[in-house]
Structure formats: C-alpha cells, structure tokens
Amino acid sequence: TAGITQAPTSQILAAGRSMTLRCTQDMRHNAMYWYRQDLGLGLRLIHYSNTAGTTGKGEVPDGYSVSRANTDDFPLTLASAVPSQTSVYFCASSESAGDQETQYFGPGTRLLVL
Amino acid sequence: QQQVKQSPQSLIVQKGGISIINCAYENTAFDYFPWYQQFPGKGPALLIAIRPDVSEKKEGRFTISFNKSAKQFSLHIMDSQPGDSATYFCAAPADYMIKAAGNKLTFGGGTRVLVKP
Numbered sequence: 001t002a003g004i005t006q007a008p009t010s011q012i013l014a015a016g017r018s019m020t021l022r023c024t025q026d027m028r029h030n031a032m033y034w035y036r037q038d039l040g041l042g043l044r045l046i047h048y049s050n051t052a053g054t055t056g057k058g059e060v061p062d063g064y065s066v067s068r069a070n071t072d073d074f075p076l077t078l079a080s081a082v083p084s085q086t087s088v089y090f091c092a093s094s095e096s097a098g099d100q101e102t103q104y105f106g107p108g109t110r111l112l113v114l
Numbered sequence: 115q116q117q118v119k120q121s122p123q124s125l126i127v128q129k130g131g132i133s134i135i136n137c138a139y140e141n142t143a144f145d146y147f148p149w150y151q152q153f154p155g156k157g158p159a160l161l162i163a164i165r166p167d168v169s170e171k172k173e174g175r176f177t178i179s180f181n182k183s184a185k186q187f188s189l190h191i192m193d194s195q196p197g198d199s200a201t202y203f204c205a206a207p208a209d210y211m212i213k214a215a216g217n218k219l220t221f222g223g224g225t226r227v228l229v230k231p
Contacts, residue, residue: 004157040123041223042118042221042222043158043221045208045219058218090157090158092157099144099207102163103219104160105150105157105158105159106157107156108157
C-alpha cells in the first residue's frame with residue numbers, strides 16, 4: 001500500500017499567493033495531522049483531525065486552514081503565503097486519536113515562499 | 115505549553131560506538147514517549163516508544179530509559195552503524211490538549227546523528 005501521499009513534492013510560491021498542499025492516506029486511519037519542520041525546531045503541529053468532519057488547531061495554526069470532508073483526504077491551505085511559511089510540511093495519520101497511537105508520516109512537501 | 119528540549123543538536127560517532135540523545139519535558143497529559151527516526155528526504159517513522167509502567171525499554175540496539183522524577187528520557191544506540199545515520203526526534207504528549215483530544219505530540223528539536231565507518 002502507498003500509505004500517505006503528499007503533493008506537490010516541492011513548490012516555490014510568491015508571497016501573497018494561495019496554495020493547497022494535498023495529503024491522501026489509504027490506511028483508513030481516523031486521525032490525521034499536519035506538521036511543519038524547521039531546522040532546530042523539530043516538528044510543530046499545525047492542525048489535526050480526530051475523525052472525518054472534525055478539525056482542531058495545533059501549536060502553530062495561524063495562516064493555515066484545513067478541511068476533512070472524508071477519511072482519506074486532509075488538505076492544508078495557505079490563504080496568503082508569507083516568507084515565514086517557508087518550511088517542509090509533513091502530513092501524518094494514526095489509526096485513531098487515542099493515546100499512544102503510532103503516527104505514520106508522508107514524504108513531505110518542501111515549500112519556499114519568496 | 116509543553117516544551118521538549120532535546121540535546122545534542124548533532125552527534126558524530128564512530129562505527130561500533132554508543133550514541134546518546136537526551137530529552138527533557140515540562141508536563142505531559144499522560145506518560146508516553148516515542149522516538150522517531152528520519153532519513154534525509156523522508157518523513158519521520160516511529161523507532162521505539164516507552165510507556166509509564168517501565169523505566170527502560172530495549173529493542174535490538176536501541177534502548178530508551180525514562181526518569182519520571184527528573185522528567186527526562188533518553189535514547190541509546192548501541193554498536194552504532196552507518197545505517198543509523200539519521201535525524202532522531204523525541205516526543206511527548208502535548209499538554210495544551212486535554213486528554214480527550216488524544217494523540218497530540220510535542221517534538222524535540224531533533225538530533226542529527228552521523229556514524230562514521
């Protein structure tokens with residue numbers, strides 16, 4: 001199985017433009033997550049979804065929005081990109097939102113905002 | 115808000131040596147401490163995790179030790195191999211989430227390990 005796929009692999013985006021990062025999982029996992037990874041800061045949670053139809057804010061949600069219309073897809077949208085959103089973005093999923101569930105990560109999307 | 119402090123930021127070890135990475139946390143919603151391993155160009159993947167009922171867990175060459183009173187936990191890589199060269203992240207449950215919100219993790223800043231042949 002593919003697990004988690006993310007698209008695009010990388011992107012250069014002009015500041016002020018909008019963009020949607022796509023994430024699809026084929027594991028039928030209930031919970032999904034979006035992280036950004038910056039050098040020295042580790043992975044920081046942007047938004048999460050415990051189950052289809054629900055979303056919640058993570059540690060750094062400002063400037064980002066998400067939706068969870070179905071189990072498989074969890075897109076992340078930047079409405080008006082700023083240079084500080086330059087980062088590597090990882091989508092992840094877990095079987096449930098319960099304690100101690102393993103999170104499975106996608107390959108990431110490298111985003112450069114100029 | 116939960117902070118997880120990880121050290122060192124980078125580590126160079128000779129093949130066969132021991133790699134040691136330390137993490138300290140402030141508060142947790144519950145005791146569960148996973149370690150994730152990330153190879154260049156890939157997403158992180160769970161390496162090993164420890165739960166509160168034990169102070170040490172060993173899987174092959176990887177060992178986690180946990181000191182609840184000191185709020186610290188560490189990863190030891192014994193007999194380090196070049197294939198272990200990767201970035202390692204510790205994590206702890208995020209205390210800004212109520213327990214009912216479940217599996218939200220706060221990650222440390224990462225340690226880049228290079229094992230020289």
